[in-house]
Amino acid sequence: MQLLRKFRGANNEGSLALILLVVVIGMSLLNPVFFSVNTAFSILRAATVPMILALAVLLVIISGGIDVSFPVVAIGSAYTAVTICLKTGFDPGLPAIFGMAIIIGGLLGLVNGFVIAKFRLPTLIVTLGTQGIFFGAMLVYVGTRYYPSLPASMAALSGVNVIELTTSAGRAYLHVLVLLSIAIALIIWAVLKYTMFGRSLYAIGGDVEGARRAGIRVVRTQLLIYVLVGMVAAIGGVAYVVMSRSANPQDLVGGELDIIAAVVLGGASIFGGRGSVLGTVLGVLLIQVINNSLLLVGVPSAWLRAAVGLLLILGVGAQAVSARRSAQRIHTVDTGEAVRPELEKVS
């Protein structure tokens, strides 16, 4: 029992891993083609950009907020960097392009963070507003053009693979940017686990007032969160542009809720204070595996959205029901702790 509980993990990572395993085994039995290095590599490739963006969102969600502007920040900073390079005709090299995008992303994040932390406005509403501003500003001041080819250094990266294998089903490639997403996952995991900043995120997400009284500089931390989210999103944006071998300013935008769904599926609480890198990684992978499976089984990929929605209801619903049960066990009405003092006073 103890072992079982430990396996389940703090945020249901265990259950999620189990579901992922069941889907993989089930699919392999149904269609042997599924169980191959090629499939694994292509799933990893497809998961790269959603993974980076989901990790960015995870930071916000742990701190108790919601960000819907991150896809615009991602594509906006990558597109701006590409435009600058192409317009000036000067290719500063890969690190400089990444650096440029990260700086732009960080600045956009700073705008979010400033408005949210300074004026204590609801994060959803603020990022809704800045999403419109960033998107419009990018298209008006940077451009609306679709670039079918990238600066040479980025284009070179598009074709770089870490592993190239020849299997019975043809050649399998593992794209180099998959490593980038793994590196970001590890860095964010370490930040959340071992740094003061990471622990502050959980504290603020759990209870802002409590965090403030514990001596955490709430405003500064919040500002930093959104800057960081902007920077990580920018990396995701550049990765997206590199992998799609073209730069289109209208891409990614509109997919924000899909990414948030993946993070929540990964066990992060939308109220903040809970969530893990492992859960998020599993959530993103599960969605990509299901996407891939649907195609192999011959179900139109249009069902993917419905499947994700259904998973979300099952996952969150199970959590809600079990939370209600445990609340009943300690003899309170289902909101738990908050109600009890009043009850005692009345009686």
Next chain:
Amino acid sequence: MKTEHAQPETGANSFAAMNNRIGRVVADAIGRTLRDRGVSRMLIALLVAFGFFAVMKPQIFLGPINLQNIMVAAPEVGVIAIAMMLAMLTGGIDLSLVSIANLSAVTMSTLFTIMTASSPGLGDSMTIPIVLLGLLVGAACGLLNGLLISLVGITPILATLATMQILNGIAIVWTGGKTLYGAPAALTTFGKTAIGPVPMLFIVFVLVAIVIATVVRSTALGRKLELQGANPVAARFSGIPSRSVLISSYTIGGLLAGLAGVLFLCRNPTASADYGASYVLLVIVIAVLGGTNPNGGFATVAGVVLATLTLQVVSSGFTALRLSPYQYSIAQGVILVVVMILDTIDWSRPKWRKRGVTTDSASLQTTQVGTIKKDKEQE
């Protein structure tokens, strides 16, 4: 908003007395409406926006075609925004509204096409049942939301995020991602008719607004919705059946989304799964601009109607000035953020001055003051 209902049945036979009374009721209703910050603020914004564009480009902006366009385009967004307002009133949010509207439009269009295929003319003669089915689909989806939120206990934002994905997924699969053509001719005609200068669609919008405003303001259900949003714990202790209140709130929201689906078909005899994808976030913007408290407990329909019109005026004004939709997107975001900021500054300024700005943030200080007070009371 309530003036239309204020038909006094006085026994007074003097016309002057009746006139007086109507005047008082109207003045009272207007005064009460204007006292809401959301309403007066949006009224000013609407007048300023209208005046600005009227001065900048009178020949285009004030042309009858442009004004009619504003009134034809506003209803579908406005009705969904009112539905969003209802969800926010109870402290929730409904992300699935646009998906519901599209599913309802797709259902109606498919049914019409099937009927017409089986025998020409059948589809047109069955207009009313088709529309009723569309509304029913909306209400059923809303009921699903309500059940997930109240019975299962899923947070509104997640429950409706999930149903948004599911309903949208169903619509995509159903249509195969294509746009469906076909709608009862009566609907298209209805969308084109106008009483004098006012299109029928706009009249429908105003009627919906009046009905919902009456429900919110003058019925027991409306009061329960407000209390549920203002303080769920207090609501439960005062014996308010939270579950049925939430279920009815989301069901009405779904019904309104179904109606929006009908309005889609009135404007254009086409239906697709991803029509109005930008509406999801736009209606949240409208609801918040209209003075709806996103944390629940406060909302006015009049504010939402005015906010809808303001954004529509700005949108068509930008077109009249030959600005791009992207510039409109900037304006929309700026309006939202600035209005929200002005809102907070208004009430936090005195404390700001008094206490200096050395500590974390202005409004954290208010919470601090609040909690300290509470602590003292407990001692």
